[in-house]
Structures are given as C-alpha cells and as structure tokens.
Amino acid sequence: MINAPQFADAIGRKKMADALDVGLTAVSNAVVRGKFPASWFTVCEMLADREGVECPPELFGHKLPHASQNVNAAPKPQEGVAQ
Numbered sequence: 001m002i003n004a005p006q007f008a009d010a011i012g013r014k015k016m017a018d019a020l021d022v023g024l025t026a027v028s029n030a031v032v033r034g035k036f037p038a039s040w041f042t043v044c045e046m047l048a049d050r051e052g053v054e055c056p057p058e059l060f061g062h063k064l065p066h067a068s069q070n071v072n073a074a075p076k077p078q079e080g081v082a083q
Contacts, residue, residue, distance in 0.1 A: 002054050004034045010053045011044070019043050038062045 008016060013027045020027075020043050030036045036044060038061045048055035 001056055001058070004031050004036065004059055007036075007044075007048070007053065007055070007059055011047050011051055016040075016044065016047065019047055036060050 002010070008027060008031045013024055013031075017024045017027045020040055030040075036059055041055075041057065041060045041062070044060075045055045047053075
C-alpha cells in the first residue's frame, strides 16, 4: 500500500495544495504526520484518479469504527430523548 509521502510525491505537493486551497506547508505537515485530514479525501481521490494513483482511505484521518463495534447494530437511544 502507498504511504503519505509516496502519495504526495506521486500527485505532486503543489498540485495537492492548489486543488485543496491550502499552502504547501499544510501538505508537508500532513506528509510528516503520515496522515492527511479527512476533509481532503474527496479532492485527493479525484487527483489520484486523474493520475492513476491509489488513494487508500487509511491515509486520511477518518474516524473508523473500532473492531469490537457492530456497525450494523441499531444505535442506542439517547437518555432523556423522547422516542
């Protein structure tokens, strides 16, 4: 799987910064952290499609369910909220 520095190099950091309307420093900081903000995913996925580069969601700061959580279960009702 591609990592954050490989992804940024394949797309081009300047191209990412321009498409995301952020500075080059923001892209570089994300590369150093090894994760891009979740809000960047859609734009980066579009850029990756154009360049023929994989865009794994794991490179982005999405909140993913914990392995022990059943994501198909109905949510628990909130206390004090009328049903």
